[in-house]
Amino acid sequence: MVEKESSVKGLGPGFWPFTGILTVLAIANIYYWAVTPLSRWMPTAVTVATQIDELFRAFLAVGIALFIYILGYAIFFSVVFRARKEDPPDALGVQIHDNHKLELWWTILPTIAVLLISWASVRVWFPIQIASASTPAGLVVESIGHQWFYTFRYPGINGEVTGNMHLPVGQAVTLNVSSEDVIHSFWVPAMRLKQDMVPGLINVMRFTTDRVGRYRIICTEFCGVEHAVMNKQYLVIEPKAQFDAWYHGWQVRNATASNALPQVSSAPVDLSDGSAAAGQVLFSQKCSACHAIGPFTQRIVGPGLKGVLHDPAHPNLLSGKPATPTNVADILQHGLQGSYGQMPTQVQNALTDKDIANLVAYLNSLK
Amino acid sequence: MAVAATHVGGGIADHVHPEPQGFIRRYVFSIDHKIIGIQYLITGFIFLVLAGLLAEVIRTQLMNANGGFVSNNTYNEVYSIHGSAMVWLVVIPLMTGAFGNFVMPLQIGARDVAFPWLNMISFWMFPLAGLMLFSSFLMGAPVAGWTEYPPMSLQGEAGTSMWCAAIFLVGISSTLTGMNFMVTILKMRAPGMTLTRMPLFVWAQLATAPLSMVATTALAGALAALFMERQFGVPFFDPTKGGSPLLWQHMFWFYSHPAVYIMILPAFGMISEILPTFARKPIFGYKMIAFSSVTIALAGFMVWAHHMFTSGLAPFMQLPFMLLTFVIAVPTGVKIFSWITTLWGGKIHFTSAMLFAIGFVVLFALGGITGIFLASVPTDLHLHGTYFVVAHFHYVLVGGSLMGIFAGFYYWFPKISGRMMNETLGKWHFWLFVAGFNGTFLPMHWLGFEGMPRRVAVYDPQFQFWNRVESVSSYVMTIAILLFFVNILVSLRRGKKAGPNPWKARTLEWQIPSPPHYYNFKHVPTVYGLPYDFSEPLPYRGLDDELTDAPAPVPAGAH
Numbered sequence: 060m061v062e063k064e065s066s067v068k069g070l071g072p073g074f075w076p077f078t079g080i081l082t083v084l085a086i087a088n089i090y091y092w093a094v095t096p097l098s099r100w101m102p103t104a105v106t107v108a109t110q111i112d113e114l115f116r117a118f119l120a121v122g123i124a125l126f127i128y129i130l131g132y133a134i135f136f137s138v139v140f141r142a143r144k145e146d147p148p149d150a151l152g153v154q155i156h157d158n159h160k161l162e163l164w165w166t167i168l169p170t171i172a173v174l175l176i177s178w179a180s181v182r183v184w185f186p187i188q189i190a191s192a193s194t195p196a197g198l199v200v201e202s203i204g205h206q207w208f209y210t211f212r213y214p215g216i217n218g219e220v221t222g223n224m225h226l227p228v229g230q231a232v233t234l235n236v237s238s239e240d241v242i243h244s245f246w247v248p249a250m251r252l253k254q255d256m257v258p259g260l261i262n263v264m265r266f267t268t269d270r271v272g273r274y275r276i277i278c279t280e281f282c283g284v285e286h287a288v289m290n291k292q293y294l295v296i297e298p299k300a301q302f303d304a305w306y307h308g309w310q311v312r313n314a315t316a317s318n319a320l321p322q323v324s325s326a327p328v329d330l331s332d333g334s335a336a337a338g339q340v341l342f343s344q345k346c347s348a349c350h351a352i353g354p355f356t357q358r359i360v361g362p363g364l365k366g367v368l369h370d371p372a373h374p375n376l377l378s379g380k381p382a383t384p385t386n387v388a389d390i391l392q393h394g395l396q397g398s399y400g401q402m403p404t405q406v407q408n409a410l411t412d413k414d415i416a417n418l419v420a421y422l423n424s425l426k
Numbered sequence: 427m428a429v430a431a432t433h434v435g436g437g438i439a440d441h442v443h444p445e446p447q448g449f450i451r452r453y454v455f456s457i458d459h460k461i462i463g464i465q466y467l468i469t470g471f472i473f474l475v476l477a478g479l480l481a482e483v484i485r486t487q488l489m490n491a492n493g494g495f496v497s498n499n500t501y502n503e504v505y506s507i508h509g510s511a512m513v514w515l516v517v518i519p520l521m522t523g524a525f526g527n528f529v530m531p532l533q534i535g536a537r538d539v540a541f542p543w544l545n546m547i548s549f550w551m552f553p554l555a556g557l558m559l560f561s562s563f564l565m566g567a568p569v570a571g572w573t574e575y576p577p578m579s580l581q582g583e584a585g586t587s588m589w590c591a592a593i594f595l596v597g598i599s600s601t602l603t604g605m606n607f608m609v610t611i612l613k614m615r616a617p618g619m620t621l622t623r624m625p626l627f628v629w630a631q632l633a634t635a636p637l638s639m640v641a642t643t644a645l646a647g648a649l650a651a652l653f654m655e656r657q658f659g660v661p662f663f664d665p666t667k668g669g670s671p672l673l674w675q676h677m678f679w680f681y682s683h684p685a686v687y688i689m690i691l692p693a694f695g696m697i698s699e700i701l702p703t704f705a706r707k708p709i710f711g712y713k714m715i716a717f718s719s720v721t722i723a724l725a726g727f728m729v730w731a732h733h734m735f736t737s738g739l740a741p742f743m744q745l746p747f748m749l750l751t752f753v754i755a756v757p758t759g760v761k762i763f764s765w766i767t768t769l770w771g772g773k774i775h776f777t778s779a780m781l782f783a784i785g786f787v788v789l790f791a792l793g794g795i796t797g798i799f800l801a802s803v804p805t806d807l808h809l810h811g812t813y814f815v816v817a818h819f820h821y822v823l824v825g826g827s828l829m830g831i832f833a834g835f836y837y838w839f840p841k842i843s844g845r846m847m848n849e850t851l852g853k854w855h856f857w858l859f860v861a862g863f864n865g866t867f868l869p870m871h872w873l874g875f876e877g878m879p880r881r882v883a884v885y886d887p888q889f890q891f892w893n894r895v896e897s898v899s900s901y902v903m904t905i906a907i908l909l910f911f912v913n914i915l916v917s918l919r920r921g922k923k924a925g926p927n928p929w930k931a932r933t934l935e936w937q938i939p940s941p942p943h944y945y946n947f948k949h950v951p952t953v954y955g956l957p958y959d960f961s962e963p964l965p966y967r968g969l970d971d972e973l974t975d976a977p978a979p980v981p982a983g984a985h
Contacts, residue, residue, distance in 0.1 A: 060552075064961050100876055111804045118805065122795040129762060129791045133784055136769035137776075140705070152707030153771035154961045161767070162711050162760070169759040173752045180748060180802040187804060240576040242671060244736065244811055247878040252810040255737045257672065258577060259665025260606050262738040279559045279811030279879040282578060284499050287882035317452035339554060 081131040085124035092120040104249035104296055105266040107187050111251040114183050119347060121172070137197070165397045187252075188253055191265040197231025200224070204236070204243030204256035205406055207285035209276060209292050216309045218316030218409055223293045227302035228271050232266040239406060242280045243403050247294050249274040258278075268296045328388045328415045338421025345408055346418070352425065361402060368423050384419050391415045443538060444981035445944045455550075457542035458944060458959065462549050463528030464842065467835075469553050470520040471911075476560065477511035480504050482904060483786065485866070485897040491887040501883035502569035503585075507559065509572030513595045513685065515556045517827045522603055522638065523552065525834050526631050526844060529608065532935035533625045535616025535953065537946050540609040544602055551599035558592035563626025572880055573682070576663035576674050577591040580656060590653040597642045597649070600688075604638025607631055616934070618953035623965075625933045625957050626715055633719040637684040637691075637726065645681035648674055661867045675737055679730035687726040689823060690790075691719055693830025694761060697783045700837050701765055703779035703931045705772025711764040718757035727755050735803050736810045744803045751801035755794070762791050777929075778852025782833035785860055789825025793818060796871065814874025820867045832859075839914075840928050844940045845921030851913040858906035865899025887903035926973060932957040932964060945979050948972055 095114045097103075140403040142150065203223065210219040226232060236245045238256035245264070246253035249272070254262040274296070278289035297305075342352075349360035355373050357363035366372075368382050378395055380386040392415060394404035405415065446452050456462060483504045487495040496504065533540055539545050566583025568574055579586050611632045615624070618720050624632070651662040651672065661667035694715075702709040709715065731739055731747040739747075765787045774780065796818040799805045809815060832855070839847050869892040870972075878889050885893070927936040934957070938947060948971045955965030 064808065065771070065773060071771065097875075100872070111808060114802065114804050115799070116806075118799050118802070122798060126792055126795055129766065130788050132766050133788050134768065134770065136772075137774055137784060140769060140772045140774050142706075142773040142775050150706065150773045151703050151960050152773045154707060154959065155710070156958075157714070162714055162764075165763045166714075166756065166760060169756045174754055176755075176798060176802065177749050177752050180752075181745070181803060183804040184744070184748070184802075185877055187807075188744065192741075226925045241581065242575055246811070246879070248808070251804075253736050253807050253810055254983045257665075257738050259671070260738045275877065277877060280575070280578075281502070281881040283581065284502065284569075286502075287498065287884045290879075290886070 061202075064154055064211075067153050070089070071136075073135075073139065077131070077135050080130055084131075085127050088123050088127065089120040092123075094118045102249050102270065102272065102274075103251070104247065104268060104270045104272060104294070105252070106269050107183075107266055110183050110186075110250065114179055117179055118176075125243050145148060157182070164368040187265070192263075194265075196233040196265075197267070198226070199233045199235065200226070201235045202235070202245055204238040204240075204245070204278070205404075206240050206283045207278070207289040208407075209243075209245070209289075210407070213306065213309070216306070217313040219407075220309050220313070221407060222346060223273075224276065225295045225302055225305045226268050227299045228268050228296050229299075231267045232347050234263070235261050236264065237261050241282050243278045243289070245281045246277045246279050247274050247278065250294075253279060262305040271296050271298065295417075306354065327385065328412045328419075330384050330388055330416045333416035333418070333420030335417070335420040335424040338417035338419070338424075341410075341418055342421055343416055345410065345414075364422060365425050367425070369426050384423055387422060388415050388419050391418060442945050442979045442981045443542075455546060457538070457546050459527045459531050459539050459542065459545060460557055460842075460942060460946075463524050463526075465549055466519050466523035466527060466843075469556070470516055470524055473511055473515035473556055474520075474907075475911075477508050477516055478904065478907060480508035480511070482900065484508060485900040487883060488885070488893045489897045490894070491885055491890040491893070493884045494895055496883075498883040500570065503567035505587075505881060506568045506571050506574075507563065510559060510568075510593065511556070512823070513572055513689070514593055515552070515559065515855070517689045517823060517831070518600060518685070519596075520554055520831050521689060521827065522600070522607065522634060523549065524744070525627075525692060525696065525831075525838070526603070526607055526634075529838060530628055531610060532938070532942060532946060533628050533933050533953050534611060534614060534619055535947060536614040537628065537950070538611060539606050540614055541606050541698075548599045548606065551595050555592045555596035555599065557586055558588055558595065562586070562588040562592070573678060574652070575678075576652060576655070576669075576671055577665070579652060582656075582665060587653055589647045590656070594646055594649045594653070596826050597646050597894040600638045601642045601646075604635040604642070606637065608635035610762070611635070613785070615955050616950050622713070622716070623953055624716075624954055625695075626698035626712065626719075627692070627695035627933075630691045630693075630698070631714040633723040634688050634691045637688050637723055641684035641688075641727070643680045644677050648677035648681070651677075664875060671718065672734070672737060673898050675734050676731070679733045680727075681747070683730040683733065684723075684726045685828050685885050686819075686822070687723055689827045690830075691723065691825050693786065693790075693834075694719060696834040696837070697765060697786055698828050699931070699933065700779050700783040700833055701768045701832040702948060702958050702960075703837075703929050704775045704777055704783075705769055706775070706960055707768065707772045708956075708960065709764070710770075711959065712956060714760050715764050719762045719915075721757045722754060725750060725757075729754065732801055732806075735806045748801060748803050752798070755798065757796050762787060762794070776837065778847065778849055778856055779833050779836035779929075781856040782829050782836065785856065786826060786829040786833060789821055789829060789860075789863070793821030793826055796821065805853050809874060812874035813870040813878045813880055816869035816880050817874060820870075824863060824867070829859075832856075832973050837929070838935075839917070840924030841935055841940045841942070843918055843921070844926060845917055846924050846926055847917045847921060848913050851909050855860055855906050855909045857915065858902055858909065861905075862899045862906055864901030866896045866903060869893075932960065934966065937964065937966065937969050943978065946978055 097115055104110055199214060203210050210221055211224050212219055236254050236256045237260060238258045243256040244253055245256055250266060252264055252266060254264050273293045275290055276292050276294055278286060351357045351359055351363040351365035351367050354365060355362045355370065374382060376382050376386055378390055390402060392405045395402040445940040453461060483496060487493050487501050519685045562568065562585030565588060566585045568582050568586040568589045569580060570578040611628060655662050661669040663669040663671050665671060698715055700710055728752045729747055736742055800809055800818060836847055836852055873889050873892055878885055924940050926939050951966045951967045951968040953966055
């Protein structure tokens with residue numbers, strides 16, 4: 060049985076007027092992205108960000124225009140070519156199988172579009188990832204990811220810088236990133252740049268700062284239970300004079316810090332041969348800024364630590380665990396966050412396992 | 427045995443097994459591809475409900491910038507299992523296991539798949555793996571997302587090892603199914619069904635099968651290595667012991683990028699069946715659609731490192747992966763244009779299946795367009811690891827794959843059950859789902875651009891407004907899916923009798939009773955052409971007895 064086949068005049072009713080409407084919308088969209096800088100939503104802090112934004116805007120212009128046509132024709136054809144009540148129940152659509160000319164065009168045009176997209180991408184990609192490697196390094200800074208904060212190393216400053224990362228404005232920077240534990244990521248949305256911080260690997264970011272401001276540094280690789288709040292530090296881009304003042308402050312503060320990377324393991328520290336005398340020296344260097352050698356109530360930042368292991372009034376530590384050498388070592392190793400503020404970790408304090416054993420021996424000797 | 431079989435069409439396709447008796451052999455440890463397909467369907471939907479509830483835990487937590495619904499650690503467990511379950515226990519098994527099993531052998535005129543016993547074994551690995559995956563909640567579920575990057579996953583609790591074992595098992599199931607389908611399609615087509623006469627759903631399964639076979643083995647290797655490192659300290663990935671974290675990423679994405687196509691190619695096939703049926707006209711550009719499926723499957727093997735642009739690849743390595751990824755846009759575009767042109771000049775019947783099919787084309791297109799932003803290295807450096815990525819892959823996997831599953835379900839439900847679904851509920855399902863879906867995932871694009879990273883249990887309060895819009899929309903989506911399940915239950919009991927071919931479709935499965943007999947075809951038919959020429963007589967011979975009282979074929983060895 061041959062059913063009733065329908066026929067369509069030309070491209071169907073209203074095709075060209077509707078195509079005109081879609082084209083007007085598409086052009087309006089392209090114009091919008093041509094004149095709207097993305098810094099409206101997110102400022103740019105480095106020079107490459109502007110070039111990356113241009114690529115973004117090109118993609119937005121072309122991508123949304125393409126979507127306007129796809130959505131438009133899907134709806135338009137659905138409406139125009141819907142089966143109607145008056146149609147016989149066995150009515151058929153136009154029995155066409157293909158149109159080689161049309162199919163050739165919609166293979167060739169996307170191919171050209173892909174070539175253009177490739178060209179536009181490579182044009183931005185090449186200077187960021189390849190050419191920049193052969194230009195002068197500028198200021199070389201290191202950032203190391205930890206669970207769950209960033210530390211920084213600057214040439215001429217001993218040890219690690221904690222807190223915010225400062226850079227002078229108008230400065231070419233090479234930022235080497237790595238990690239000390241799991242994979243983290245160094246993302247400053249205002250830079251439009253991101254690199255994963257992979258343990259055992261040094262990844263490089265190169266950029267030139269061009270706008271004064273405070274920009275959030277955000278971790279985008281899942282790194283553990285506090286991953287979501289690994290966004291509390293800022294990249295501070297400031298005039299050279301302010302940067303220099305900050306830099307000298309850290310030079311003085313870290314004058315005696317060790318440049319050796321601390322030996323870190325998550326295994327419990329071996330406390331068997333700690334030296335109380337060595338611990339006493341360390342305590343004055345590393346701990347006395349926040350802890351007094353006095354009763355529990357003699358608080359500076361943290362509580363006084365005299366008799367911390369032998370105080371019948373305080374059988375438990377602030378971590379909630381019994382006051383034993385092992386549990387004290389645990390706090391020294393992993394830090395503590397609580398009502399008394401934040402106790403830094405072993406890494407932040409640049410303590411070796413041996414240092415911890417010495418400190419615990421010293422604290423244990425205080426009765 | 428095979429010699430004793432009655433030969434009409436000839437070949438192994440004509441081999442008839444005796445119908446098994448008893449509930450266990452029939453419905454539990456069945457070797458019938460149709461029962462196994464239904465088993466996959468039911469199991470997949472159960473996991474869809476469980477993983478969907480986990481999604482609602484995620485959205486409820488994100489209602490407030492500072493969370494508070496569950497603890498951060500629970501949140502991390504929940505989204506990890508949500509992602510893993512949706513990929514491995516819902517979309518892949520439904521695409522290949524359920525629809526592939528039920529529909530594909532019928533469409534090629536076969537009596538079963540090539541290896542029915544293997545098919546049964548493949549199926550039973552799947553619920554077992556699902557139980558194992560969900561049981562990881564009892565021992566501390568994995569927290570590092572469905573990608574489980576080490577060294578983070580080395581720190582995870584015992585459940586992470588269980589995760590490895592569960593995914594390994596479901597991976598074997600997927601590999602075996604791929605092999606089974608590949609042999610079935612290449613060796614068991616009815617006489618006359620040349621490759622270029624196959625329905626496009628079969629083409630899609632043929633393009634998917636080698637992906638399941640080859641890519642999944644890389645995943646199995648990666649999982650075995652992670653398991654051994656976690657349990658026995660063999661240092662594959664821990665850099666402090668000489669391992670490489672990037673090794674995992676390469677192996678994982680060498681599987682997981684092709685897996686994206688395992689999850690979407692079968693949906694392409696379903697859409698290519700549904701659009702012509704309800705537009706009452708041939709699919710536009712049959713050969714280009716079939717060919718582009720194969721091109722996408724092949725190219726899909728060569729783009730995996732585009733997931734690693736920020737991981738520390740050598741910069742020059744970024745170039746080929748970026749350009750090859752762009753190339754995939756061409757065959758994908760060809761498909762989308764062909765589908766839209768299929769609508770042109772049609773007599774379109776807006777059944778629920780058709781609505782979901784058209785919705786698929788539009789939403790999948792948007793997911794494809796945002797893929798360009800992520801494929802280009804400079805823009806990916808900004809977007810990687812943000813909510814933009816979450817938006818992109820949900821447009822592909824929910825707007826694409828899940829919409830495809832719904833479309834396919836409404837389309838083949840009459841064949842599977844013999845009853846029609848309720849169209850009013852179906853339309854409510856469609857419109858609520860599309861509204862809820864876009865409300866949930868569209869804002870994620872700009873949230874990601876503006877600085878919201880993915881996998882966070884709490885977030886910056888500046889993002890709270892849109893997150894609340896998303897959470898409320900996700901509840902609308904849940905209501906839509908609830909209506910879908912209500913529809914299934916109501917229709918199974920009260921649905922109108924469907925008859926063999928309620929949609930007047932032309933592929934082989936619609937020429938036999940609904941539900942089909944155990945042996946599928948009384949005589950294996952002979953095929954003379956493509957199934958899309960609506961104005962021509964059906965291109966089959968040997969089907970005259972299918973809807974009559976003619977005797978069933980005699981099983982091999984029964985006499």
